[in-house]
Amino acid sequence: MSAGLSPAVDRPGFPGGKGTAAGAGLAGKEGDQDGEEGCETEADEARHDEADHTAHPDWPQLQAWEAHSDGLQAGKGRPDGLQAGKGRPDGLQAGKGRSDGLQAERVEETLMPPAPAIETLAIVFTADCNLRCRYCYQDRKRPVQISWQAVSAALDLLERSRRRCERLSFFGGEPLLAFPMIARTVRRVDRRLPRRRRPEFFLTTNGLLLTPRRLAFLERHRFKVQLSFDGVAPAQDLRFPGSFAVLDRLLDRLSLRHRAYFRRRVTVAVTLTAPSIPHLADSFDYLVSKGVEDIAIGPAMGHPRLSKAQAGELERQFGRVFSQSLRHYRATGAVPLSLFRKRAPDARTPDADEWACSAPPGRNLTVDVDGRVYPCALLIRSCQRVARPALARRLAAMGLGSITNTQTLVERQGAVQAEAGRAGIFGPQRLKGSSLARCATCRHAGVCFICPIAGAKNPDSADANRIPDFQCAFNRIVFDYRRRFPIQH
DSSP states (O other): OOOBOOOOSSOOSSTTOOOOOOOSOSSSSHHHHHHHHHHOOHHHHHHHHHHHHHHSTTHHHHHHHHGGGGGGGGGTTOTTOOOTTSSOTTOOOTTSSSTTSOOSOOOOGGGSOOOOOOSEEEEEOBSOOSOOOTTOSOOOOOSOBOOHHHHHHHHHHHHHOSSOOOEEEEESSSGGGGHHHHHHHHHHHHHHSOGGGOOEEEEEEOSTTOOHHHHHHHHHTTOEEEEEOOOSHHHHHHHSTTOHHHHHHHHHHHHHHOHHHHHHHEEEEEEEOGGGGGGHHHHHHHHHHTTOOOEEEEEBTTOOOOOHHHHHHHHHHHHHHHHHHHHHHHHHSOOOBGGGOOSSOOOSSOOOOSSSSSSTTOOEEEEOTTSBEESSGGGOSSSOOOSSHHHHHHHHTTOOOBTTOHHHHHHHHTTHHHHHHHHSSOSOGGGOBOSSOBGGGOTTTTTOOOOHHHHHTOTTOOOTTBOOHHHHHHHHHHHHHHHHSOOOO
16 A cells, blocks of 8 residues: 555545546457456465466565465455354355355345435455565555455445445555455456446556466456556665665556556556655656656655755755746656646645545545445554554544444444544644645645545644645745646636
């Protein structure tokens, strides 16, 4: 999972996520390919996936990165402690008895508890990752996968939602460690929902397990993919040594074999830390040269403040990024850096929203690996800690209960705003500030956004309204250059 949070010019429903219009004609004859994928069983998917792995040019390295996930096969390490099909309440082997692997009788809609209105749904498929990035806010990785029972219950809610769910996000950890479950989820959605009701699929990945077959699957089902990749080798090696070459070849494969999909549906997300600042402009130039047309750059969450020298270097690096972007725009009409895209001048005054983000209204749901539901992916408990015990308890109170208990979920959804108020960190951003400036008087108040959870992980202060200085310094520099960038008509 990408560990950085880009300033949300178009505020996303989930961290790092950015909705874009889907391009047409991405995967040939759509009906034939969807039908072929729908005919595959989970066993077929696993068998083909294994064959795809062993034929991959980076197989020895991929095998090393994925080896520790072997204990997750067939339910090992799952929170319910069950092997697939063994000891389950319905006594079924996976896939037997019903097309979706479940035997429970469908209950008539009129007898079911009311379903919540869901704008976006995220499912955390695993609390584990094949990397241990130094800056990742998920600081408690564990080899645990979500059960199909929890996924199925989440999809039941999606199908019954009073409004169309706009996005279904596949999260981790590293979600590709649970690829067979991802494929099973997609088959279920395609089988049970008409096309006009299907959500957009969104996947966040570090890309190291993105084999040719998996990539073809994502393209066929029009996944929006956010690839977490920090750029040139010196920057990427700060994150995880030895991973640059694999991702460099992945970009080449995307550009050569999946060009239309690469252009329209793949975002490369760069997470910036103080040590990687000197490589920022070279990383941006490298990604543009590889054909990346959607680049997001954001500061690492929970990072300490910048020194004056580091802030000066960040100013110089973004000056180079600005110049590179301006030349590219004048030559091609394209703006690869999402932070520089705008159709009108930025607002200069903060909005009057009651909340700093979209979590308190409770319409964006995230299902953690243990089946517990939260109003934001950054509130899950399976793979991260909140250092301050009192705040941790207040944030935990924003939980919506188990995904299998719809009645409680709907009731708790109505109480989220009150719990968010008691948490103290979700108040309007105009009330917040850093040691550099108060948000209410900042010249970028109308466009700037910093996730409240970033404040919760702020190592500098326990003040609920204190914004980390690193995020503030980054945004002030970025939005100075954004203001100077031409409006795209």
